[in-house]
Amino acid sequence: MGEESNKKSDPKGKGGEEIAGLKETNTGIRVKLFYDPTDTPRFNYETSLGNPGQYPYTRGIYPSMYRARHWTMRQYAGFATSENTNSRFKFLLNQGQTGLSLALDLPTQLGLDSDDPLAKDDVGRLGAAIDSLKDMEEIFEGIPLGKISTSFTINSTASILLAMYVVTAEKQGVSPDQLRGTIQNDIIKEYIARGTYIFPPEPSIHLIGDTIEYCIKHVPKFNSVSVSGTHICECGATPAQGVAYPFLAGIAYIREVLNRGYPIDEVAPLLSFHLIAGGAQFNFFQDIAKLRSARRLWAKIMKERFNSKSEKSMQLKFSTGGMGSGMTEQQPLNNIARIAFYSLAAALAGTQSMNLPCFDEAYAIPTDEAIRTSLRIQQIIAYEIGIPDVADPLGGSYYIESLTDFFEKEISAEMERIDALGGILRCVEDGSIQKQLARQAYQAQKKFESGERIKVGVNRFRIDEEDRELEVFELDPQTLSRQVGRLQRIKAERHQATVEKALEALKAAAIEKTNLMPYMIDAVRAYATVGEIVSTLKSVYGAAQHLGIF
């Protein structure tokens, strides 16, 4: 990064060449010893930055940033059954958390009911099990949905969970237009990195279009998609790819809805992004600059390519999260320091919401203590050390601005490259993106193994830790039988004919390609299960293929 090294300015001294030359950072990006005004030749305050809250939003999307309101602090949580998750949510709200982030178990994410033979090992393990509306109602029992925002890490079954949330709110007396929160609903990155896809790409994207369209009409304060770069980064993407791919995915979802006749400024404001600050490839200043450049580039894309007139479309809202790949099993308390740096970078980059990894990430899902510690890190940054007082405090730094320009160029170039190859969907369907990320991840592993890339406590500064043992979260072994029992009770109590009628109507709508959301809502209201709804859709859509490539 930067065309020339600083050699000229520091020709003297032993090893001057090497010390003053370009140095490759842990991300593979080469940097100079120091930066000066010649590194940002096109810098213009108005067009490059603008004040916070002004186009192109490089400095943040809101004029008063964290003075008006801190980022939303939410830790990803949820396990076992709805009672367990409900009490963990109440614990987190009592600890001062300001939003909820619901983790769902894998069967729920893959559309399998808890009594499915394929689900038996995974029920309630990595998140809460949701089979029917009953589970959703109980998870939010005593939590006023009109006052809290909830983020759902859910993709293939996002439309079903959204329908359940809307009906749960309705039963609490809260109308859909008061609901705030996010469903992840980003299928493209599931094919690339996270693996919870069910249907083939085309109908999956159609379904995402349905949820966005439904939210435009009925749940306007809800982010109907959280397009995610974090998982892609965890899987080997470069920092620029970690923004370029979600941008391309976001544009694919936007186009799906534009094709249905909606104007850009009704669609774009319902998208949010989930980007990485941290993880195995964390570089403090680069992560901050990358997020600033993402804001600037998105604003330009919306304005110049999509002719957006609304600020809300041009303002890139993002949460920062994930980053578990940066956590080490060795000397686990070191992770607390890493988490603090991730969190600080995210705050300096002007994030809207944070969820941090936990120090026991490499052991199991977090204990209460680990999850509270990550929340406390956010609170220390928000309340103790003066970070929220000034918006974009690094703005104007030669290095940061030069990096911001660099990333904007890199992200644009990667987007153009993928478009030239036929677009993001094509590159996901033929596995070329997956192959490239696997190759990059392997190269990173080799650099780690050769010692070229340092991980403190793992390949440097190791200690003998024979006795190391953290207190680790243990899943109650009765979880499966408890959840299956609940499911059986629901099935016995519900009105079977209504369920069947709702599922038939859903199937007919899927064949007709009309918006499925109203049919989803009828089905969940009748206590049709996630598994039943997904099987119904599978009979129309078919199933996605797994690519065993590496």
Next chain:
Amino acid sequence: MPEKRVIRVLIAKPGLDGHDKGAKIVAKGLVDAGMEVIYTGIRQTVDMILRTALQENVAVIGLSILSGTHLSICEELMKKMEKENLRDTLVLVGGIIPQKDVHRLKEIGIAEVFRPGCMLGEIALFIQNRLAKDTG
């Protein structure tokens, strides 16, 4: 001199979890170490893994498990391998495996458990040494 046979390895991703970066890295690493590697792709049942292992006639099965389901998956696999007379196949596990479960996994016949932070070279060396011992 006897011809040296190439070691065939099946890298498998059992269960519902789709995070397979680690599985792919290990697969590539073993290829670089001179082995032939087949990767199953995600969401495999134990039966699917066994079928592939038999078809491909592998000497080693490497399971990548990050979701905490290692004990039940490995117990099922080892039981079924016994039935299929696959006792000589080396079974390795890698992923998010708490230290306290390592002993139990070895008890049921898992040859080695590779936990976070381990090096590819360790895995390749372990396989080579163990197979050399078994055949030598």
